[in-house]
Structure formats: C-alpha cells, structure tokens
Amino acid sequence: MVWFRRAGRESRVPEGLWVKCEGCREILYRKELEASLYVCPKCGHHHRVSARVRLSQLLDGGNWKELFAGVSSADPLGFVDSKPYAERVKALRERGARHDAVLVAQGKLDGIRLIVAAMEYSFMGGSMGAAVGEKITRAIERCLKSSYPLVIVSCSGGARMQEGILSLMQMAKISAALARLHQAKIPYISVLTDPTTGGVTASYAMLGDLNIAEPGALVGFAGPRVIEQTIRQKLPEGFQRAEFLLEHGMVDLVVPRQELKETIARCLNHLT
C-alpha cells in the first residue's frame, strides 16, 4: 500500500516558542532552529530530527511518495520484559508512529529521482526489527528494478532485541540485497547520523559506496558503555565520533547538515 503525503511541519524538539540547545544550553527561538535545519546557530550542534523532517530537508519541494507503509512489526517471540513487546509497538502506533523505525520514500533530490530510507530514532531507538529489515530490503529491490540510486539515513541503536535472532538476520538479509545493488552498479549513499551503532552500523550503514557522517555523530559497533566495561578504562575524548571515523578511514566525508543535500546531489551526479 502506498500513498502520497505532503511533508508535515512536525519536529521532535519539545513544544513552545523557545527551546534549549542540547549542545551549548543556549535558549533558541524555535523558528530559527527550524530554519537552520535543527543545527544550533550558536554552537553547530546537530539535533536529532524525525524521519519526516529528514525527508523534507533532503527531498525537493518536500514532496514524496511513501513506500511500503503497510509493513509493521510483529511479535514473533512473544517477547515480554517489563511490558509485552506487542503492547509497546501498539502504544507507539496509537500515538501516531505509523512507519515503525524507518520511513521509506521515493522522490527527487536536486532533480535526481531516488529512494531514501530515513530511520526514526523515536521509535524504540530506531532499532532494526523485521519490519525495518523488510522495508529497507524492498527499498533496495525497488532500486534494482528502477535503477534509482539509494540513500539510507541511519539513526539507530542497532538490532531490536525484542525480535531476537530474527532481528540479527535482518543484517544478513539487507546486506545480501546490497550485494545485488553493488553488482548492478547502482549508487548507494549511507548517511550516518547521531547515533548509529550495533547491527545497523555492522551491516548497511557501513556498506555505502560513499559513507557520509554528520558532524559529531556517534558511530560505532559496540556502544561506549560496553567498551568501557570490557577494558575498564575511560574512553578518549571524541572516540567513535564522526571526526574519529574520518580520521580512521571509515567514512568518506563529514558534512554539516546545511550542505548534506547539495553534497549528496554532487556525488550522485558524478556516479550516475
């Protein structure tokens, strides 16, 4: 099932005319923050944005066609921690979170037809379960069929524990689809935003023809706390941040949000 949707003007930043920057604690005028793509005009901190806002920032005219909107999470394990997983998902959907942890859309970026998948951190930490795996795999398959380039904007804590081994297998499923995209020589740009960790980093987020990170984004395999517990020492300043990854050769570019759309367009123009 697909439908057309105009980009909404919603944001994750709390209600009210004034908001506090998470980077410098300055009080900012909401409209101003919105106009600067949720990058603090004072300190440059990149605030997390919803999948919808991300698409409106990247796609021309804020117009796009949502794809695979009918796919949602099941509860194959009957998983219960402090609350049943099925209830968690239901509650989120009732609060209006309709696209699970990823929103896939077809649209144009600087005139280039493409497919963009933007992850939704507010949906269980952007975690990847089978619904996310299925939507991203279908996105890749759609690119294979249409020869449209693919952009995935990752923002995720990794695999969704509540779906157990089946969430782990999404890594294999998506990566296998990316193998086909790779062989078909269709460009795939991976955008890594704060945070991208675990099974998402260890599969599609690191497999871009180009990997582009936003400034300051935390990107890694193991979470900082797990590493600290393992090695029993404090982690160095800036560890696992975008700039650290650039220095260690893991990303092609670190690009501020204001230049992200233009950079993707320039790269795609070279590659297509």
Place this chain on the structure above:
Amino acid sequence: MAGAAVPSFLATLEALRQQVSEAERQGDRAEAARLKEQLDAEARRVTATVTPWQRCLIARHAERPYTLDYVRGLMTDWVELHGDRGFADDPAIVTGLASFDGDSVVVVGHQKGRDTRDRLYRNFGQPRPEGYRKALRVMRLAEKFRLPVISFVDTPGAYPGIDAEERGQAEAIARNLREMAALETPIVVVVTGEGGSGGALAIGVGDRVFMLEHAVYSVISPEGCAAILWKDQSETQRAAEALRLTANDLLGFGVIDEILPEPLGGAHMDPPLAVRTVGTALRTALAELRRIRPADLPRRRYAKFRKMGAFLER
C-alpha cells in the same frame, strides 16, 4: 570470563564422568559399568530438564570441541593460513586449507582457548576486524580455486575494544555479510557453541546452516539483554528464555536448517562422537551443494535469507 568453572547443574554429571574414567583406568570393569549406568541416567536427566540458560552454559563448556578439534577429527592435510594482509593475524579466528573425505576444502572458524594462557591468546574467541578480514580473504581464495567453505561458529561476540573500533569492526562484519551473500562457492555453517550476535553472523551466512543441539545463537547475550531491559544481571535466566536462542527455537524460525544431536549431557561428554556427527552432516550437505552450479548459489542463498523475519502487512 565463562568457561573454566563447572556450572552447578552439571556438577553431578562431571563427578560421575571422572569416577567412570578413574574406574576404567584402574581396570575395575564392574564398577565402571555400574557408574556408567548412573552417568547415563544423570545425563538423561540433565538433557530432559535443560533450560535455555543451562544450554548457554553447556555451549560455553571449556571441554566442548572447538574449530581446531573438528579440523583434527575430520580432516587431513591441514594447512593453517594466517593474516588479513592489511594489519595482523587474529588468533580468535582460524582459517586454512584441508582435505575432507579426500576433497580439498577451506575452513574458517572462531577459536577459543582451553587453558588460561590459550584463552587469552585467542581473546576468548572474540575476533577483531582483522579476524573477519582474514576469513573473507580466505573465503575469496575458496571461490577462486572452487573449494567449498566450511565455517564453524563459536564466539561470545566480536571484540568490543578501542582498537577494534578504530580499525572498523562494524565495517569488517558488514563487508563479510555482503560478500558471503555473493560468494560463488558452497558455504556450510555449523554453529557449534555460542552464536554471539554480529560477531557470529559475520562468518555465518551460508547455503546450509547447522546447529548443535545445545548451541545457542542470539542477537545479544542473556547477560547483556538482562542488563539493558531489566537493568538487573540476576534476570539473566529470564532473558535467556525470552530471547528464544536455542536450536529448537531457531529451527522453528527458519534461521537454521537442521539440529545436530549431541552426546547425552552435551558435546563435552564425548567430543569424538560430537565431531563425527558434525562430519556426517557436512558430508551430506557438501554432496548436495556440489550438484548446484556455483554461479547459482548466490541466488539461492538470497532466497534463503530474504525470507527471514516476521512482520505484519495490511
């Protein structure tokens, strides 16, 4: 780190096992036979009542066969190959060439150590990026020379350390997933002990995936899951149940193809028997896969993994 101490639910079994071998050593056949009966009864009891968490402990048992035990028990002409050609050799993953039933094969596998020194040397079977890159290099070699790949999975997980992150642990795992999916040679995977998340899957994409009866395979360790979801390490047993990480669960989910039975009480009770069982499964799988054109394997492998995962659709 797990491994050395005998878990309490296995204590009687361990004691009986030692008594049997002691009686055999002293040539007391009658006593040995009597104890063996007790041992079998206890092994049956343990197997019948085993919980998911207890399976984790059996899967981590220090005397369980590891990759090199399978190589020694099933193969000849073993030539271990070292290094990723980029940074280092990682002893947490072993790779090499061997003969299996007279045919050359490529083996990759996690390797744990048996005593304290060896465990440290093998980093408790937790690979760094160079381990995964070595495995990929050798699998490429297999493809080039038309040899099947046999992969043994047994790791608590990929190593979570500063150096591993600096050298791209995530990238190394991701690349293996993509490249294994497209490899034009048969890949048979056996989860022999711990299937520790992405660190296991990074050498676990195959045309056939087997799992030993008491092996476990999970997105996160029960300890890690308990710490995150229940904020309480003592909830580990509950987490082990909730995660559905046993071979039976995985067979039901369609993640593995077949469960390989273990000797009563676990593979450590009779390692040669466990090794032989794995050998039989490998033999059958390789014979089947050899009949498929190598170029067709990626398409079939894709279809296999494409189906994994349950979701709703309206």
